[in-house]
């Protein structure tokens with residue numbers, strides 16, 4: 001059985017308190033972010049059922065939401081997830097080349113995870129960094145103006161921590 | 162004391178009618194009846210919040226109201242548009258509507274497997290009717306059709322996701338009729354599907370009604386005793402004393418056998434009164450029921466082609482006719498038709514299925 | 527140098543913090559507003575001519591005056607920080623560098639609309655900005671600008687930041703409200719509009735980040751003064767996020783009197799096209815607005831100079847014009863392929879369709895597949911007409927404008943670049959290694975006298 005720590009449960013309560021009485025379902029999306037961060041980087045059915053119980057809603061209401069939004073991982077992912085944007089503006093600035101470079105460098109295809117479980121490569125749609133293209137999201141942060149050298153440095157930094 | 166209900170005047174395809182305030186354009190058209198009624202694939206008058214999604218019921222509002230006569234710039238979903246006093250609506254009389262509806266039908270059929278020959282809903286499928294009445298022949302789609310992972314919804318209900326048109330009716334049904342919804346719409350866009358996420362069976366007492374509200378063959382009755390074609394069955398009205406629902410049903414019989422039990426439907430194909438799972442799934446003997454007589458059959462339905470009311474009932478039960486055999490498959494369409502070769506999975510054919518596909522089995526040459 | 531009303535102080539050291547922001551004159555708008563009647567603030571916004579900066583350009587003051595005010599029912603203001611339209615990254619800049627400007631605008635607007643609980647719905651990927659905003663909210667609260675009885679006025683207000691989780695459609699205001707209620711981002715069927723029935727069925731106003739930030743200068747200088755900036759119905763200043771093949775991508779605040787040519791080539795803004803290349807095309811207002819070839823971008827079909835404002839960008843309608851949209855300015859140089867560009871956008875809309883209504887759910891995927899086929903050198907001539915017919919049958923027939931947003935880029939690409947599509951189809955091998963190039967897209971257009 002998974003469970004949030006006491007501290008995290010306080011955070012959950014603070015989330016719920018942002019909404020009027022009885023509207024606790026509104027906390028679902030932030031709560032799923034928290035759960036994903038806490039319980040291994042993805043949302044297992046067990047995690048989703050736990051979230052449902054915290055908000056007193058049916059599990060199906062959680063599944064419906066979790067499968068709608070692209071930031072939730074429904075399967076385990078690597079420790080570092082490279083989410084490279086490939087929409088129009090980034091494409092104009094060479095995102096396709098960056099994606100091929102990463103594929104070759106990590107020896108995986110888009111959507112795959114390296115055998116050591118360190119890296120997952122995904123392509124995503126516009127992240128609101130079009131002026132700083134090509135770019136990718138890595139965890140909480142954006143890596144912008146990517147070049148092959150920058151990608152090397154990012155991979156090394158990930159390997160070293 | 163009765164409060165005078167305000168009535169509004171609305172004209173649909175040049176026919177004017179007075180309706181109470183709060184009536185939608187679709188409801189008003191249904192009051193008029195006939196050809197002015199737009200087809201509705203997602204709206205269901207008995208399900209709150211339904212409608213607006215499929216876009217088959219689009220109509221043109223050529224005059225907004227007496228107070229504001231400007232036409233509405235876009236076509237509107239008649240099922241979710243309220244009548245205004247003096248409103249003028251065009252349905253059959255609008256070329257724009259015809260064109261848009263044509264498009265909607267094409268979109269709805271785009272990823273549809275067109276596996277009607279093996280679909281339990283064939284003959285009572287609203288998408289089939291829609292295709293016949295508003296579609297064009299042939300498809301311009303040449304790509305592989307969408308497929309889904311199979312999900313098991315338990316012992317009562319069979320899901321064929323490829324046939325689903327995402328009308329959301331079954332979701333509203335589960336929300337509004339049962340205590341606990343376990344299925345829903347997962348994923349988004351063209352991957353959206355009806356599922357339970359982790360295998361769960363749908364067995365809440367009134368959940369069987371999702372079969373009746375489903376406009377297509379996506380949700381069908383697993384207990385339908387024989388894989389029959391509805392047009393070979395005879396619908397009769399029947400009832401029983403049921404402790405949890407009205408017990409008023411339609412029995413689908415072949416001879417004396419009850420092959421299937423459904424709720425009774427009105428002329429718009431909508432359930433009149435919801436029935437419980439026990440009536441639907443467990444009462445499969447004629448002796449469970451008090452028979453009222455032949456069910457009226459919608460003129461549009463292919464079932465009406467059989468004209469059952471005037472035929473003589475077979476004296477023996479079905480198994481007697483079959484020399485005591487109780488075949489699982491009452492009639493395999495492939496034994497009488499060469500058109501649909503079972504070796505060809507229609508859902509896997511890219512683009513339209515044409516006679517060329519069947520050339521090999523065509524014996525005439 | 528054009529006038530800056532929003533970003534003027536963006537580069538001041540420490541402006542993210544309350545002290546510095548306050549020292550620089552911040553929160554004066556709140557002090558002023560709280561001494562006014564809420565209705566008076568709405569009037570000022572009406573006078574300012576401010577138009578929604580989220581894309582549709584609807585007059586903000588008018589939108590505010592539609593808000594229903596039934597007795598005993600809470601009203602809500604929601605700030606739309608979902609910013610997901612490709613090419614658009616201006617709200618991010620504003621929130622990252624001037625969080626207090628947004629908070630200040632939100633307090634004034636909440637007071638004007640009577641919202642005691644105001645939410646900022648921010649796209650999930652802008653995770654680090656959540657912290658910046660929450661910090662600013664905490665500081666403002668500590669200084670008595672938020673919370674109970676703000677500055678002794680009797681007005682209570684809390685602001686909360688809600689993070690989305692990856693869905694462009696949640697920028698559509700009713701999908702945003704659904705998402706804020708903890709549901710799938712399915713747009714609602716309108717009417718009822720949010721002004722009558724919005725968040726938790728209460729009257730709600732949804733406004734873009736930039737719109738709400740602009741309320742601060744409007745308060746400070748008065749609606750009439752604000753309306754003097756700009757031209758015609760394009761009053762005030764507009765943030766433009768410029769990207770694609772330009773020397774200086776970034777966020778610029780413009781007053782809407784400069785020409786498109788100046789915006790692209792002057793060093794104050796985009797700084798021209800890199801490597802001496804030529805301008806081929808531009809999507810001037812975020813990915814959903816029609817793409818224009820260079821010749822129609824710089825001049826209207828009447829041969830007049832095109833300016834960076836609502837009216838001028840739309841001059842010629844969809845036949846020869848485009849739209850201001852969200853201000854996402856995407857520039858394509860002579861080496862870019864229109865088919866490929868249209869394909870990535872079609873893929874985007876297919877990916878982001880919520881899937882509720884059949885034309886958008888099915889049509890977006892179909893268009894992407896056909897474009898993919900053409901891009902891969904496998905297209906047929908009839909595909910171009912088919913694409914045209916599909917987009918035509920999506921447009922206007924869907925629940926929300928995402929259907930239109932998906933249809934327009936395809937329509938405009940075919941309208942203006944049909945020969946490039948045909949070239950792809952006629953040169954199935956060549957098109958895999960070479961681009962059609964600039965062709966005649968920058969040629970002077972003959973204007974009939």
Ligand SMILES: Cc1cc2nc3c(=O)[nH]c(=O)nc-3n(C[C@H](O)[C@H](O)[C@H](O)COP(=O)(O)O)c2cc1C
Pocket residue numbers: 577578579580581582583584586589606607608609610611694695696697698699700732733734735737738926927928931
């Ligand atoms: C598909 C779609 C996406 C949208 N995305 C955004 C967005 O990211 N940010 C935004 O402010 N408005 C967006 N809008 C517009 C909003 O629906 C709404 O009009 C806007 O937030 C109103 O604010 P405004 O009047 O201040 O512009 C979007 C609309 C649609 C149809």
Ligand code: SF4
Pocket residue numbers: 324325326327328329330331332355371374375376377379380
């Ligand atoms: S399964 Fe049937 S009722 Fe449910 S959404 Fe699909 S088509 Fe509609």
Ligand code: SF4
Pocket residue numbers: 695712713878879880881882883884886887924925926927928929
């Ligand atoms: S137009 Fe697209 S995004 Fe909008 S409601 Fe319909 S399916 Fe959803």
Ligand code: FES
Pocket residue numbers: 085086087088089090091125126127128129130131133135612613614
């Ligand atoms: S297109 Fe890549 S961030 Fe916008």
Ligand code: FES
Pocket residue numbers: 200201202203204212213214215216217218219238239240241
């Ligand atoms: S019946 Fe009206 S939109 Fe489906």
